[in-house]
Amino acid sequence: MTTMQHEFTADRQVERKRAWSNWATGMLFLLPSLLLFGVFLFYPMVRTVYLSLFLTDSQGVPIVFVGWENFLNLFQSTSFQISAKATALFVLYTVPAGIVLATALAILANQKLRGIGLFRTMFSATMGMSVAASSVIWMFLFNPSIGLFNRILAALNISGVQWLLDPQYALLSVSIATIWMNTGFAFLILLGGLQNIDQSLYESARIAGVSESCKLRKITLPMLSPTLFFVTTVSLINAFQTFGQIDLLTKGGPMESTNVIVYSIYKDAFINYNVGSASAQAVLLFVTVLVVTVLQFKIGERKVHYQ
Amino acid sequence: MKKLWIGSTAMALLLAACTSETEEAVQTTDATAAPAEDTGKTEVVFWHAMSGELETALNTLVDDFNASQEEYEVEPVFQGTYEEALTKLNTVAGTDESPAMMQVFEVGTKFMIDSGHIQPVQDFIDEEGFDTSIWEENITNYYSVDGVQYSMPFNSSTPVLIYNKDAFEAAGLDPEKSPMTYSELKEAAAALTEGEQKGFSILNYGWFFEELVAAQGGLFVDAENGREGQATEAVFNGEEGLNVFNLIKDMHDEGTFYNSGQNWDDMRAAFQSGATAMILDSSAGVKGMIDNAPFEVGVGYLPVPDDAERNGVIIGGASLWMADDIEAEQKQGAWEFMKYASSAEAQAQWHVDTGYFAINPAAYEEQIVVDQWAEYPQLKVTVDQLKETQANAATGGALISVFPEARQRVVNAMESLYQGADPQEALDQAAEETNRALEVDAAKNGN
Numbered sequence: 001m002t003t004m005q006h007e008f009t010a011d012r013q014v015e016r017k018r019a020w021s022n023w024a025t026g027m028l029f030l031l032p033s034l035l036l037f038g039v040f041l042f043y044p045m046v047r048t049v050y051l052s053l054f055l056t057d058s059q060g061v062p063i064v065f066v067g068w069e070n071f072l073n074l075f076q077s078t079s080f081q082i083s084a085k086a087t088a089l090f091v092l093y094t095v096p097a098g099i100v101l102a103t104a105l106a107i108l109a110n111q112k113l114r115g116i117g118l119f120r121t122m123f124s125a126t127m128g129m130s131v132a133a134s135s136v137i138w139m140f141l142f143n144p145s146i147g148l149f150n151r152i153l154a155a156l157n158i159s160g161v162q163w164l165l166d167p168q169y170a171l172l173s174v175s176i177a178t179i180w181m182n183t184g185f186a187f188l189i190l191l192g193g194l195q196n197i198d199q200s201l202y203e204s205a206r207i208a209g210v211s212e213s214c215k216l217r218k219i220t221l222p223m224l225s226p227t228l229f230f231v232t233t234v235s236l237i238n239a240f241q242t243f244g245q246i247d248l249l250t251k252g253g254p255m256e257s258t259n260v261i262v263y264s265i266y267k268d269a270f271i272n273y274n275v276g277s278a279s280a281q282a283v284l285l286f287v288t289v290l291v292v293t294v295l296q297f298k299i300g301e302r303k304v305h306y307q
Numbered sequence: 308m309k310k311l312w313i314g315s316t317a318m319a320l321l322l323a324a325c326t327s328e329t330e331e332a333v334q335t336t337d338a339t340a341a342p343a344e345d346t347g348k349t350e351v352v353f354w355h356a357m358s359g360e361l362e363t364a365l366n367t368l369v370d371d372f373n374a375s376q377e378e379y380e381v382e383p384v385f386q387g388t389y390e391e392a393l394t395k396l397n398t399v400a401g402t403d404e405s406p407a408m409m410q411v412f413e414v415g416t417k418f419m420i421d422s423g424h425i426q427p428v429q430d431f432i433d434e435e436g437f438d439t440s441i442w443e444e445n446i447t448n449y450y451s452v453d454g455v456q457y458s459m460p461f462n463s464s465t466p467v468l469i470y471n472k473d474a475f476e477a478a479g480l481d482p483e484k485s486p487m488t489y490s491e492l493k494e495a496a497a498a499l500t501e502g503e504q505k506g507f508s509i510l511n512y513g514w515f516f517e518e519l520v521a522a523q524g525g526l527f528v529d530a531e532n533g534r535e536g537q538a539t540e541a542v543f544n545g546e547e548g549l550n551v552f553n554l555i556k557d558m559h560d561e562g563t564f565y566n567s568g569q570n571w572d573d574m575r576a577a578f579q580s581g582a583t584a585m586i587l588d589s590s591a592g593v594k595g596m597i598d599n600a601p602f603e604v605g606v607g608y609l610p611v612p613d614d615a616e617r618n619g620v621i622i623g624g625a626s627l628w629m630a631d632d633i634e635a636e637q638k639q640g641a642w643e644f645m646k647y648a649s650s651a652e653a654q655a656q657w658h659v660d661t662g663y664f665a666i667n668p669a670a671y672e673e674q675i676v677v678d679q680w681a682e683y684p685q686l687k688v689t690v691d692q693l694k695e696t697q698a699n700a701a702t703g704g705a706l707i708s709v710f711p712e713a714r715q716r717v718v719n720a721m722e723s724l725y726q727g728a729d730p731q732e733a734l735d736q737a738a739e740e741t742n743r744a745l746e747v748d749a750a751k752n753g754n
Binding site for chain 2: 055056057058059063064079139143144145146162164165167250251253254255256267270271272273274
């Protein structure tokens with residue numbers, strides 16, 4: 001009895017030792033990425049949460065501990081509510097429209113035609129443009145006095161629109177510019193996804209005499225779904241984190257109608273030097289993006305068809 | 308698919324890490340550049356926010372200084388807009404990376420004093436018996452606090468009314484007479500509004516509001532604009548502020564006001580393309596406007612309400628600050644440059660090149676300025692307006708460290724006017740939000 005017990009413990013010890021050495025080896029492989037993530041991701045994250053509980057001086061050094069006060073102030077502030085609403089609307093305006101547009105263009109550009117390369121280049125061209133350069137182009141297009149859009153409206157005898165100056169239109173205008181900017185990336189990924197679809201499926205469908213729209217619904221979209229899922233996830237996260245075009249086109253105005261959350265964080269941290277309040281907003285943004293992404297994986301991924 | 312996602316995130320992170328590192332590297336080389344060691348000169352790093360033509364003019368000034376003596380080598384480094392440069396300074400202030408000299412915009416004055424990392428130039432003024440009375444009084448008035456000159460005035464500007472003379476003539480107005488009061492302004496705007504052309508526009512920018520309030524002698528915050536002690540409350544929602552808001556509101560309702568947003572270039576484009584016949588602009592923009600507009604440009608004083616006494620304008624622009632935690636030699640070098648930059652010749656060249664004021668009125672006697680004024684008589688108007696300014700708490704300008712935030716609140720209130728908000732309510736809300744910012748600021752400083 002005792003010997004058996006003894007053997008058993010020895011076994012477990014060996015097993016534990018092996019498990020430990022396995023774990024250590026695994027960790028060794030993970031070390032470079034853990035180190036990178038630790039320095040550039042985990043440490044800043046922990047630090048952000050820490051700072052969100054303080055009032056800081058202008059250099060970001062915490063000086064007064066205030067607990068949840070930064071968060072409470074945010075929830076009571078109308079500015080923050082407007083900002084949250086603007087962010088939600090911005091995501092709603094840009095993500096679905098951008099993906100539908102990119103999918104449509106990708107399907108069009110997936111034909112085997114002469115000169116299709118030209119169209120593929122054109123549709124993906126915006127990927128090669130920086131946010132700054134694109135924003136400047138759109139700034140000129142939107143300009144109420146010399147911009148192209150208002151000239152077209154004037155030629156049609158419609159009175160001009162204050163694209164970026166009217167709180168009613170500003171967010172929509174920035175969204176239009178953003179959709180244009182993001183289409184290139186989504187288009188390219190989706191086109192790649194389309195080209196990966198096994199051609200024999202289409203051949204079988206043709207033999208079976210299936211209609212084009214049926215092919216689209218039953219073959220193309222399901223086979224494209226992993227790519228679509230990826231593009232949606234990345235676009236969503238991107239949309240939540242939009243900054244450049246807001247800074248260049250509207251600076252969060254007019255009347256804070258385009259003051260999306262990342263811009264609001266920037267303003268609080270780097271113009272008003274309220275690092276505590278900015279950190280609190282960053283924490284809230286992180287939680288929101290996390291929840292949205294988890295929900296997407298839980299709900300959205302069920303509809304994804306992996307081959 | 309998950310793998311791809313994680314992979315790309317990691318890539319993005321790596322890229323981000325690389326970029327920030329290279330940026331740092333570039334800055335370090337800038338801050339500790341080598342040439343000084345070769346020549347045996349003391350290196351004085353100078354951060355500034357002048358871009359485009361202004362940067363060219365500034366570099367010329369620095370080159371002239373470097374060539375004028377053997378001991379110091381000033382190295383100018385462009386650091387983005389005033390706000391961006393201040394943010395960058397904030398990250399290095401008090402360390403070895405800190406520049407010896409820094410250009411900071413006027414509303415950053417209180418912020419710099421509170422930062423605790425600066426060396427007031429008053430010490431050098433006292434030591435050398437430097438005569439500050441050669442400076443424009445209003446400029447000294449702004450940058451000295453409790454009798455201490457903290458920074459050296461450098462590039463100064465004020466707001467002016469700019470108008471389209473051709474449009475004035477077409478509307479049957481006297482092109483040589485700019486509107487001086489609110490009712491004259493309204494009448495002119497009504498006459499000028501025709502078809503696509505509106506009468507008047509103010510950029511949605513806090514500075515213009517502050518100036519219009521000060522022009523009537525109104526204060527921005529309590530404690531005599533924060534100059535008699537720590538300001539605790541915004542008072543710009545009083546009678547003077549309401550006058551300004553009522554003006555905008557009335558003109559907007561009458562359809563004679565053009566909303567040009569928050570972007571200076573958009574406002575100038577609106578003026579040059581004839582979308583609006585009058586604007587408020589910085590005196591530093593006058594010359595460019597005269598050169599670029601396809602019509603005759605007139606320049607006038609800031610209008611005031613009919614029954615208000617004209618107090619004048621607050622000085623805008625920026626001044627030069629000296630860091631505290633640097634070697635004595637570098638401080639001396641920075642001081643020598645500041646003296647050089649404020650000399651009559653340097654200021655005359657600077658005024659001619661940029662349109663900023665000469666902080667040293669003797670510069671206006673220099674031949675290049677006389678020639679320039681003969682060609683652009685409008686420039687003289689900007690100088691006269693400053694000369695006629697009364698030195699008091701209102702035109703001295705407010706001294707608060709939360710200025711950027713206060714400006715955002717005011718801009719927000721201005722924008723809400725175009726959506727039909729009540730002027731008094733909009734102002735009260737902006738004042739209340741500014742009070743909160745002042746309160747948080749006080750809590751930080753342990754008051």
